[in-house]
Amino acid sequence: MRAGPYGTTDLPVLLPFRPGARGAAEPAPGLGAAWGVALALVFALSAGIAEAQSDAGRPSTVATILKWTPLLAQGFALNILISFLAMAIGTAAGTVLGLCQISLLPPVRTGSWFMTQFFRNSPWLVLLFYCMLLLPFEVNVGGHIVPLPDWFKATVGLALPVMANVSELVRGAIRSIPFGQWEAADALAFSRRQILWMIILPQCVKRMTPPWMNLYAILTVATPLCSIVGVNEAMTLTGDALAAEARNELLVPMYAYLLLWFFLYCYPISRATVALEKRFAVK
Amino acid sequence: MSPAGHVTRTEAPLIHIADVHKSFGKVEVLKGVSLDVAKGEVICVIGPSGSGKSTLLRCINALVPIDRGSIVVDGQEVNDPRLDKLQLRRKVGMVFQQYNLFPHRTAIENVMMAPIHVLKQDRREVESRARRLIAKVRLEGKEDAYPGELSGGQQQRVAIARSLAMNPEIMLFDEVTAALDPETVKEVLVTIRELAEEGMTCAIVTHEMGFAREVADHVYFTDRGVIVEHGPPREFFAQAKDPRTRQFLSQIL
Amino acid sequence: MDLTPLWEWFRWLYGATGVKLTIFYDAFDRQRFFDGFLTSVRLQAACLVSSVVVGVVGAWLQGSRLKPVRLAVQGYIQFFRNTPPLVQLYFFYFALGYYLSYMTDEGLRVALVSNFAWAVICLSLYAGAFNVEIFRAGIEAVPKETIEAAEALGYSRLRAYVYILLPLAFRISLPALNNNLVNLVKTTTISYAIAVPEMLYVANQIWSDEVNVPEMMNVLLVIYVSLVGVVVWIMHKWERALRVPGYVS
Numbered sequence: 003m004r005a006g007p008y009g010t011t012d013l014p015v016l017l018p019f020r021p022g023a024r025g026a027a028e029p030a031p032g033l034g035a036a037w038g039v040a041l042a043l044v045f046a047l048s049a050g051i052a053e054a055q056s057d058a059g060r061p062s063t064v065a066t067i068l069k070w071t072p073l074l075a076q077g078f079a080l081n082i083l084i085s086f087l088a089m090a091i092g093t094a095a096g097t098v099l100g101l102c103q104i105s106l107l108p109p110v111r112t113g114s115w116f117m118t119q120f121f122r123n124s125p126w127l128v129l130l131f132y133c134m135l136l137l138p139f140e141v142n143v144g145g146h147i148v149p150l151p152d153w154f155k156a157t158v159g160l161a162l163p164v165m166a167n168v169s170e171l172v173r174g175a176i177r178s179i180p181f182g183q184w185e186a187a188d189a190l191a192f193s194r195r196q197i198l199w200m201i202i203l204p205q206c207v208k209r210m211t212p213p214w215m216n217l218y219a220i221l222t223v224a225t226p227l228c229s230i231v232g233v234n235e236a237m238t239l240t241g242d243a244l245a246a247e248a249r250n251e252l253l254v255p256m257y258a259y260l261l262l263w264f265f266l267y268c269y270p271i272s273r274a275t276v277a278l279e280k281r282f283a284v285k
Numbered sequence: 286m287s288p289a290g291h292v293t294r295t296e297a298p299l300i301h302i303a304d305v306h307k308s309f310g311k312v313e314v315l316k317g318v319s320l321d322v323a324k325g326e327v328i329c330v331i332g333p334s335g336s337g338k339s340t341l342l343r344c345i346n347a348l349v350p351i352d353r354g355s356i357v358v359d360g361q362e363v364n365d366p367r368l369d370k371l372q373l374r375r376k377v378g379m380v381f382q383q384y385n386l387f388p389h390r391t392a393i394e395n396v397m398m399a400p401i402h403v404l405k406q407d408r409r410e411v412e413s414r415a416r417r418l419i420a421k422v423r424l425e426g427k428e429d430a431y432p433g434e435l436s437g438g439q440q441q442r443v444a445i446a447r448s449l450a451m452n453p454e455i456m457l458f459d460e461v462t463a464a465l466d467p468e469t470v471k472e473v474l475v476t477i478r479e480l481a482e483e484g485m486t487c488a489i490v491t492h493e494m495g496f497a498r499e500v501a502d503h504v505y506f507t508d509r510g511v512i513v514e515h516g517p518p519r520e521f522f523a524q525a526k527d528p529r530t531r532q533f534l535s536q537i538l
Numbered sequence: 539m540d541l542t543p544l545w546e547w548f549r550w551l552y553g554a555t556g557v558k559l560t561i562f563y564d565a566f567d568r569q570r571f572f573d574g575f576l577t578s579v580r581l582q583a584a585c586l587v588s589s590v591v592v593g594v595v596g597a598w599l600q601g602s603r604l605k606p607v608r609l610a611v612q613g614y615i616q617f618f619r620n621t622p623p624l625v626q627l628y629f630f631y632f633a634l635g636y637y638l639s640y641m642t643d644e645g646l647r648v649a650l651v652s653n654f655a656w657a658v659i660c661l662s663l664y665a666g667a668f669n670v671e672i673f674r675a676g677i678e679a680v681p682k683e684t685i686e687a688a689e690a691l692g693y694s695r696l697r698a699y700v701y702i703l704l705p706l707a708f709r710i711s712l713p714a715l716n717n718n719l720v721n722l723v724k725t726t727t728i729s730y731a732i733a734v735p736e737m738l739y740v741a742n743q744i745w746s747d748e749v750n751v752p753e754m755m756n757v758l759l760v761i762y763v764s765l766v767g768v769v770v771w772i773m774h775k776w777e778r779a780l781r782v783p784g785y786v787s
């Protein structure tokens with residue numbers, strides 16, 4: 003059995019490892035869902051305890067949390083927006099960078115390799131700070147002053163490591179296509195560009211989809227980092243809500259509530275990734 | 286080894302190989318190989334694995350660049366930095382041991398791709414030709430199957446049709462039956478024999494001695510990068526002179 | 539060795555070009571930045587070791603005959619894999635930390651568990667969740683026949699595990715394990731959020747005091763990339779050294 007596209011890269015990737023690809027003990031579908039329920043129970047239980055602890059005359063914990071839910075949802079929507087945008091930018095840039103890594107021109111190859119390794123080895127939070135503090139607050143595009151809001155700068159900061167990981171995915175996937183495919187296409191007089199776009203890359207897409215989805219899940223759980231640099235996403239707003247309420251018994255249920263939101267969003271993605279992997283492994 | 290002198294025809298050979306050397310790193314795979322293939326001729330190259338047979342084929346269509354020597358295909362010097370490789374490869378078709386079909390395209394798409402995208406031919410015209418070729422390799426009804434849904438022998442026949450779709454003047458076959466189940470070997474060999482009978486110039490690397498004897502106009506035996514012995518199949522198989530050839534034949538027959 | 543000339547060169551650099559690297563020529567900044575660097579390294583080392591321990595224990599528990607145990611491990615993995623590490627950290631530090639603290643007579647709240655310890659606990663559990671799956675996959679990738687062959691040769695089951703299965707499984711796990719550990723080293727920076735005085739946190743203090751954001755950002759990036767690069771390099775060497783020729787998993 004050949005190693006997966008990311009099993010063959012020479013340096014560790016941020017995450018795209020999938021033990022499941024080798025038939026690991028994957029949970030039965032119901033199992034993780036059961037855990038989601040368990041998490042919801044913890045949340046409910048903690049809310050209940052908080053209820054018992056709270057002084058009489060104050061609104062109940064559940065009511066308080068419900069009160070803040072619309073705001074939280076707003077923040078969460080920003081998390082999702084950031085994750086979509088960062089993924090789109092990172093994937094586009096990463097694909098170009100990955101193709102540069104297999105360029106026939108040594109300087110292009112070395113340069114893109116270096117860039118990939120650099121951004122892959124940088125902590126996400128440091129890159130986030132970097133973009134946040136060093137990108138201008140507005141840019142001049144052809145005479146028009148376009149403001150760069152904080153959340154967009156954060157998106158760029160998150161897109162950088164995504165780019166590096168996609169670059170490595172693309173390179174790994176291309177390398178995993180058997181050499182015979184290149185040879186056969188060569189013998190049929192296809193040009194290098196044609197071979198890449200018509201024969202190699204279409205085959206890579208399938209191999210890259212599961213690790214790419216995995217990367218998306220990782221990106222999504224990284225979006226709360228934006229709260230550290232002052233973007234008003236779900237984590238920041240949860241903190242604001244807690245500060246406004248100033249009730250210590252709310253700490254556990256509120257954080258559990260936020261965790262639950264992310265879990266409900268990410269768990270199906272992770273299930274789908276595993277399912278896709280299994281389907282591709284059979285063919 | 287002097288250039289093969291068996292070609293008695295007066296016209297220039299379609300493939301002229303003279304004193305070709307090729308090394309991979311420190312390993313010298315071809316140590317001065319010379320042979321000629323006339324138009325319409327079918328040659329078989331046999332020999333133990335690692336004797337450079339496959340490399341020789343790959344040199345003919347410039348998949349592997351040579352270090353020294355000369356290969357002239359239809360008047361075109363292959364060992365020339367200014368060579369138009371794409372031009373050369375339109376003339377020379379190749380079929381591989383591992384079929385190398387494009388797994389994301391159906392059988393007929395595999396056959397149609399290169400004429401449409403490389404030769405820029407009209408899609409409808411290409412499609413009707415592709416259907417004829419699929420029928421020629423006896424795979425009617427399998428046009429829309431993906432390579433993964435076909436047996437090895439069927440895939441290999443699609444690969445032959447794919448090569449033929451480029452209207453090549455020469456076909457190279459690189460151990461095309463080596464990866465096949467014994468029962469499907471025959472269907473592929475039949476297809477190749479038909480091609481040979483139609484007058485296609487073929488260079489065939491094979492382990493199938495019976496097939497070589499039947500189809501070849503001339504048989505070459507290579508060992509450790511040189512041509513040890515060659516001749517018309519009847520003489521070659523009946524009265525090999527070199528002890529290395531005799532030993533090889535006794536092991537394989 | 540006296541490094542004063544080097545420090546003075548950086549002072550000169552500031553005067554000549556405006557590149558303000560106080561962490562070299564200012565003794566106070568130098569000291570706190572170096573402490574931050576050491577804290578980062580300590581934090582990373584502690585997390586690496588304990589996450590591997592978590593992974594081993596988890597993989598062992600996952601092979602348990604008791605269904606509730608397996609379920610619990612699976613739940614733990616899914617929870618930590620599918621929620622943000624930063625929110626996990628806040629949950630541990632602020633929410634659980636609140637219950638693990640007491641009030642002194644002077645009315646001061648004293649935490650029983652330090653920031654540093656919370657960071658280690660949370661990050662080890664986070665990376666440990668991935669490690670469990672990695673080790674488990676490694677064990678399952680060893681063909682059953684290998685163990686059967688060992689038993690046929692008279693190995694007891696335990697000995698077959700210790701001498702044959704685990705060494706093979708570990709080698710199979712290593713590339714994925716290394717990926718994950720490198721990821722962990724990068725993720726330790728999030729302990730900034732709970733004021734663990736590691737490099738990022740200290741750098742933030744310095745750029746607030748000295749107003750030299752670009753310089754500090756670049757220094758940080760270079761140091762982190764080199765730190766991670768060193769880890770990657772060591773892991774890679776290790777992987778090479780343990781590779782079994784011809785054994786394709």
